[in-house]
């Protein structure tokens with residue numbers, strides 16, 4: 001009498017696409033473009049390739065009001081996708097290559113598939129994916145998503161000769177969207193992405209045929225983040241159980257030193273002693289109780305060195321400065337990069353740019369430009385930890401900032417795991433450690449601003465005399 | 466060289482439990498209690514049972530600071546769960562009975578499992594589920610969730626004689642949590658739930674042994690919502706394709722009239738004509754193009770009658786009035802229930818209570834109490850459509866409300882589908898139709914408030930003379 005159902009992850013996000021950020025035709029266009037551009041930049045980063053990403057949006061037909069059917073095509077020169085992974089990478093939810101422990105824009109294994117899913121349910125047209133990893137062949141697929149089963153439905157498949165040794169990926173699909181009401185956000189997205197990724201060349205050709213061109217201003221790729229081992233802090237019984245089950249070590253000391261960062265032999269022995277677990281026991285022989293005891297012992301130990309920041313890749317003070325000067329043209333700019341910190345065992349770095357005057361329009365509210373893992377966050381400002389710190393935890397008058405001021409703040413948080421509040425990646429949760437680092441960075445920059453405004457004050461006083 | 470993985474839905478929400486609302490030990494306790502209480506109230510509603518829900522939280526041991534291991538037990542007198550569904554209902558993500566087209570508190574098939582998952586990863590202890598649908602047997606399971614595979618791991622199973630003909634469900638599990646910092650929100654949750662469900666008796670026994678008792682103040686269950694057919698508006702090609710594939714009708718007119726609400730024979734023929742589809746063709750024979758043409762024709766038709774509100778179950782003006790008076794003790798109260806409206810083919814009803822004076826403390830910001838499908842929403846206020854309407858779309862001074870005023874607004878939105886912004890069900894998205902209805906309801910109540918404040922003004926003027 002009560003009817004139960006199991007639904008697939010694709011079906012869940014189909015029914016609840018608001019939750020993935022695809023809530024209306026203008027936001028869905030924004031989301032589709034950003035998900036694909038972020039995939040392209042990740043693909044270049046992992047190959048240490050200077051990115052060239054070309055986005056073309058063309059109108060196919062009017063539907064009603066501002067809503068049209070568009071064709072969206074995104075092409076990159078990234079590392080491409082291996083043939084055997086292509087269908088699932090783009091037509092299966094929770095299938096991806098970014099589940100490891102290193103900073104990347106993508107993280108859920110969902111974004112690219114969501115964009116194609118949205119296109120599919122609004123136009124009933126299949127999508128085309130063309131990719132090559134630089135080998136002898138180029139692989140082309142025409143596919144749709146079987147939403148009920150969460151798997152690809154391949155309509156056509158072609159293997160082409162790769163005469164020019166091309167490497168990269170081309171995605172082409174159709175979607176019902178509203179460009180008129182998302183245009184401003186989309187152009188901002190490109191502008192801000194160019195600012196956080198100055199080594200990337202971006203091109204956007206809009207439905208009117210107009211080219212928005214963002215040539216790279218840096219010739220070297222940034223130091224890429226390196227896959228790291230997990231840090232013991234923040235590892236719970238589930239992750240610990242999986243690591244123990246997968247381990248090949250013959251004793252617990254080797255298990256701890258080989259599978260965690262910042263755990264040497266002495267640390268491993270100390271932790272095992274606190275847990276009451278013999279050092280020579282096999283990891284596969286641990287009982288349920290012992291796994292819990294081990295996790296508790298790690299919490300009690302408290303003396304681990306901080307997580308290694310090599311899995312993090314900040315923008316860098318110089319590049320951030322160039323980017324902010326170019327975009328905001330301020331009179332004053334102070335950029336701060338905090339030393340690496342960590343939350344729940346994940347390393348993170350906060351970078352802040354405080355800009356004043358020049359081309360920044362005076363306003364009662366501070367202009368906030370937020371970034372996470374080099375992605376611009378353009379929605380849900382009030383839900384973000386940065387908004388809370390800037391507007392509720394800092395008294396700007398103590399830094400001589402007037403009520404109406406030409407003040408802008410650019411923030412970047414980067415980590416192998418960003419605590420996003422939503423699947424749509426628009427706001428960062430207020431983890432205490434992150435809040436603390438943002439506060440420290442902004443205060444440091446604000447003190448420099450205070451000195452600057454103090455000098456301006458003095459000059460004006462002298463001039464008046 | 467690039468390593469791809471597929472992860473299960475349980476694994477996804479394990480890794481990203483912030484997104485499900487389980488972001489820290491105090492919020493996770495709140496979420497665990499609310500997810501189970503909402504399941505109990507749904508189970509009573511579907512059986513037209515006067516609810517009795519008992520929640521017991523007891524401390525097992527201290528961990529560090531305010532964090533302890535607690536045992537949480539929730540018992541209800543609802544319709545219970547059939548034996549064959551018990552393990553999956555509580556240990557599988559995206560398995561549930563609320564995927565249909567009628568108002569219910571649950572909607573994702575995820576909440577109960579998330580609470581048990583959170584308990585499991587913080588304590589490594591299995592959960593106990595005991596349930597009976599009132600028959601001869603009571604079924605008891607001790608289980609954990611296999612997170613990698615998203616399926617139950619049954620440790621023990623017992624079948625007991627049901628001598629007293631008991632019907633209901635008992636969930637018992639352990640979790641690491643922070644009661645000290647969530648206590649206020651938890652007590653508010655019970656208070657507000659009692660207000661929106663005056664026919665429910667709720668009991669909460671906290672770790673200090675203190676009983677919070679909310680006896681029912683209404684003796685009849687409200688009219689339950691009825692499962693309805695989908696409305697044609699808002700049905701996209703994916704849903705249409707599934708309906709066509711599942712249909713048993715022999716021709717398209719019968720398919721349309723039998724599978725949709727508000728579609729009679731004439732309407733069906735008109736829509737098919739716009740689509741250029743023969744009326745007598747079999748639903749299973751429709752081509753890809755024809756499915757798209759049908760969905761487009763439905764959009765063009767535009768003359769469907771509004772969705773049937775029988776799948777909606779509002780609180781009701783009288784009960785809302787009783788509840789608000791009891792909770793807020795105001796001098797003035799105006800309750801408004803809007804007629805049914807719809808967004809994207811889903812019917813919804815907005816109910817608003819505007820309360821002034823009495824026990825309401827004066828404040829510069831308006832006290833907002835939000836409800837959706839009879840659930841109190843206690844987080845993410847600034848992200849909610851109600852906050853936007855109350856604070857950005859209404860000029861309260863035009864209703865004689867002073868800057869500092871003892872003003873409270875209670876809002877309830879109910880629908881077979883609430884456009885929640887997040888999996889944690891804390892904020893409702895600003896769909897234009899919902900925004901419009903909230904604005905209309907609040908303005909209507911505000912006009913009554915203006916008259917009342919006008920009379921108060923007059924009286925005071927008279928008194929002064």
Ligand SMILES: Nc1ncnc2c1ncn2[C@@H]1O[C@H](COP(=O)(O)OP(=O)(O)OP(=O)(O)O)[C@@H](O)[C@H]1O
Pocket residue numbers: 035039040043076078079080081089090095096097098105106107108109110111112113114168169
């Ligand atoms: N342009 C591309 N070039 C190379 N690989 C790609 C490209 N786009 C997608 N992929 C591969 O497909 C996978 C799935 O992409 P998808 O966007 O669905 O998820 P994700 O990027 O891993 O995570 P998120 O949901 O956070 O975006 C990626 O992990 C990546 O391996």
Ligand SMILES: Nc1ncnc2c1ncn2[C@@H]1O[C@H](COP(=O)(O)OP(=O)(O)OP(=O)(O)O)[C@@H](O)[C@H]1O
Pocket residue numbers: 500504505508541543544545546554555560561562563570571572573574575576577578579633634
């Ligand atoms: N106390 C209960 N009594 C009867 N059935 C229950 C109870 N708790 C859960 N169930 C059943 O288990 C299913 C899964 O519950 P779960 O909370 O995981 O998802 P849901 O309530 O369907 O949706 P949501 O994720 O929005 O809460 C429910 O759909 C319901 O059928």
Ligand SMILES: [Mg+2]
Pocket residue numbers: 035038039105106107110111112
């Ligand atoms: Mg992606």
Ligand SMILES: [Mg+2]
Pocket residue numbers: 500503504571572575576577
């Ligand atoms: Mg539920």
